[in-house]
Amino acid sequence: MTERKKKAHLSIARLTAFLIAACLFLSIFSFAAMAAEPSDLTAAIDAEFSDGERTVYVLNQPDYTPETWAVYIEAVHLAIEAEAAEGLTAQQIDDAVNAILDAKASLAATEQAVLVPFAAYSVTVQTSNPKHGTVNGGGTFEEGTEVTVTAAPKAGYRLAEWLKNGESVSVSAVYTFSLTGDTALVAMFSKIEVPVITASATSYNEVTVNWNGVNGASEYEIFRATSKGGKYAKVGTTNATQFVNQVTSGKTYFYKVRVLCTAGSVTTYGALSAYKSARPLPDAPQNLSANTGPKGIELRWDASPGATKYEIYRATKPNGKFKKIKEVSDPAFTNTGLTPGMSYYYKVRVSRVDTAKAPSLYSAVAAALAPPNTPVTPKTISYPYTVTLTWKKAKGASGYDVFYSSSPLGPFEFLGNEIYQDKKNAFIDHRLETLGNTYYYAVRSYYYSSALGQCVYSDFSPAVSGTPRDFLAPSFKSKMPSVPKTNVKTVSYKIKNNGTQSLFVCDYALLIDDTSDEYNRLLDFSSSSLRKKGYQEIKPGKTGTVTFKLYSGAATRYNQFSRVAFIAGYDWELYLCMSSYFYGDTWSLVEWEELEAMGLSEQNRADIKEIENILTKR
Numbered sequence: 001m002t003e004r005k006k007k008a009h010l011s012i013a014r015l016t017a018f019l020i021a022a023c024l025f026l027s028i029f030s031f032a033a034m035a036a037e038p039s040d041l042t043a044a045i046d047a048e049f050s051d052g053e054r055t056v057y058v059l060n061q062p063d064y065t066p067e068t069w070a071v072y073i074e075a076v077h078l079a080i081e082a083e084a085a086e087g088l089t090a091q092q093i094d095d096a097v098n099a100i101l102d103a104k105a106s107l108a109a110t111e112q113a114v115l116v117p118f119a120a121y122s123v124t125v126q127t128s129n130p131k132h133g134t135v136n137g138g139g140t141f142e143e144g145t146e147v148t149v150t151a152a153p154k155a156g157y158r159l160a161e162w163l164k165n166g167e168s169v170s171v172s173a174v175y176t177f178s179l180t181g182d183t184a185l186v187a188m189f190s191k192i193e194v195p196v197i198t199a200s201a202t203s204y205n206e207v208t209v210n211w212n213g214v215n216g217a218s219e220y221e222i223f224r225a226t227s228k229g230g231k232y233a234k235v236g237t238t239n240a241t242q243f244v245n246q247v248t249s250g251k252t253y254f255y256k257v258r259v260l261c262t263a264g265s266v267t268t269y270g271a272l273s274a275y276k277s278a279r280p281l282p283d284a285p286q287n288l289s290a291n292t293g294p295k296g297i298e299l300r301w302d303a304s305p306g307a308t309k310y311e312i313y314r315a316t317k318p319n320g321k322f323k324k325i326k327e328v329s330d331p332a333f334t335n336t337g338l339t340p341g342m343s344y345y346y347k348v349r350v351s352r353v354d355t356a357k358a359p360s361l362y363s364a365v366a367a368a369l370a371p372p373n374t375p376v377t378p379k380t381i382s383y384p385y386t387v388t389l390t391w392k393k394a395k396g397a398s399g400y401d402v403f404y405s406s407s408p409l410g411p412f413e414f415l416g417n418e419i420y421q422d423k424k425n426a427f428i429d430h431r432l433e434t435l436g437n438t439y440y441y442a443v444r445s446y447y448y449s450s451a452l453g454q455c456v457y458s459d460f461s462p463a464v465s466g467t468p469r470d471f472l473a474p475s476f477k478s479k480m481p482s483v484p485k486t487n488v489k490t491v492s493y494k495i496k497n498n499g500t501q502s503l504f505v506c507d508y509a510l511l512i513d514d515t516s517d518e519y520n521r522l523l524d525f526s527s528s529s530l531r532k533k534g535y536q537e538i539k540p541g542k543t544g545t546v547t548f549k550l551y552s553g554a555a556t557r558y559n560q561f562s563r564v565a566f567i568a569g570y571d572w573e574l575y576l577c578m579s580s581y582f583y584g585d586t587w588s589l590v591e592w593e594e595l596e597a598m599g600l601s602e603q604n605r606a607d608i609k610e611i612e613n614i615l616t617k618r
Helices: 003-033 038-046 066-084 090-105 528-533 592-597 602-617
Strands: 120-127 133-136 139-142 146-153 157-164 167-170 174-178 183-191 197-203 206-211 219-225 233-238 242-246 253-263 266-269 276-278 289-292 297-300 307-315 323-328 332-335 343-353 366-369 379-383 386-391 399-405 413-416 425-429 439-449 454-457 464-466 476-479 490-497 503-512 521-525 535-538 543-550 563-570 573-580 584-589
Touching: 038 066, 038 090, 066 090, 120 133, 120 146, 133 183, 146 157, 146 183, 146 253, 146 266, 157 253, 167 174, 197 253, 206 253, 219 242, 233 242, 242 253, 297 343, 297 366, 307 332, 323 332, 379 464, 386 439, 386 464, 399 425, 413 425, 425 439, 476 584, 490 503, 490 535, 503 528, 503 543, 521 528, 528 535, 535 543, 543 563
Parallel strands: 120 183, 197 276, 289 366
Antiparallel strands: 120 139, 133 146, 146 174, 157 167, 157 183, 197 206, 206 242, 219 233, 219 253, 253 266, 253 276, 289 297, 297 332, 307 323, 307 343, 343 366, 379 386, 386 425, 399 413, 399 439, 439 454, 439 464, 476 490, 490 543, 503 521, 503 535, 503 563, 521 543, 563 573, 573 584
């Protein structure tokens, strides 16, 4: 190349250098003229790393001397801390960026190793993120040296592992190894995980807290409060993933858990978990049963551990509204005062443990039928060789059982259930053959349940006593009419009952003439209502007018010697009675042969039977 050409080339080179310098100057001038933004700092930092996590530098540490590399690393770390700060001025941003550029420009390359008698190797340590933790222990060491490096995590972080050439070599914060060559270690820090917890009541006075195991956790601390936003106090520490806390039943407790990580002498803690709450309550009563008892519906259930009070709820429909009816201490209750025959539905829950309110869940529903009412105010009436027991009708009863004993203390034996029902219920004990003995009677009511397929019984009434007596003879006085002048078709006269029992005159009589059977006639009541009824009652001490008419045949003679024969019931017996103006009144026990001889009709027999029924029903 000629000298001229050389000069020309040189001029072009200089011109090119000048232009490049001018462009650089203009670009720097333009950059300086612009206001620096935080994003400029972020961009400058990111440019020093080859990954988005800022863990791998673009530059290779072994290529530079430790002194200049330390200055460079310090500049980058200071820039990262500045990046996290708020309210940076443009000048502060420029200073942080320029510090990286200056440190980078000052990096000095490592000189060629000088042969020495023993090999020497470098150990470099760096952190995955300066915000997460710091490292220590790098330098140059002879081959075979036991080198120790340490990692110190910052609050909320833990050492996950040491990486050597991308491979995990240790998880210990203090890592010691034998040096065999140049070694570059990176301490990988990670945020301490927040455990996900659950809290559940596992007994009436116990809460169990569970959570997932967290990598690197040394222990777990459990905190508790009595309100969501209240003060949480530490109640335990464990290296397990479960904690059982003894508490007061019925109260709500709130729990949080945090992880404790220990690396050497440094202990760091994770954030508190989200709270979980639990309210320990006693178990719902089990095996509730409802049975129809003589006094009411009897409830029984298994005692719940810790329970001191139970609440009983009742409804009249299985899905109806349940109302509280009673609080009891024992696992049993008899519900009285119910409507007989109605179905009642029950459920029970624990209301207290010790003295604390601690309502449990409800038991399963149980149902039963209410029994009939117990018969009240039983009374006895003494009759000849008979005792009649009477009582008021019991609500819900379809029948009654009568029991008896010769002692007021029992034992009582079943006597019968053939009950006469009128305004009151009555049972007649016909089997008494010995006068003067006293007997004791009790009554229970019942109804038949088709749903149960059996009878449902009430409780027994109080016992009452009765003593049978002998028969009482009738005592009455007839006032016969005067003798008419013509034949008669009716005979009317008064009867005064002087006895202590009612006298029942039957709708059947016979007018008897002593001189000739020709004038005898059958009679019946002239009143159609009495004929329909079949008898006329004359109460004790009262006088009744009895009017008979001829049953059939022509009018007949009536004189002072005529007699009226009629059937009357008195004190459980039938009597053939005679009333006459001349002969007066007589009576004797009825003998059916005598009545048949008088020519009874079917209606006469029916009327007399009705008198018998009336007597036996008393």
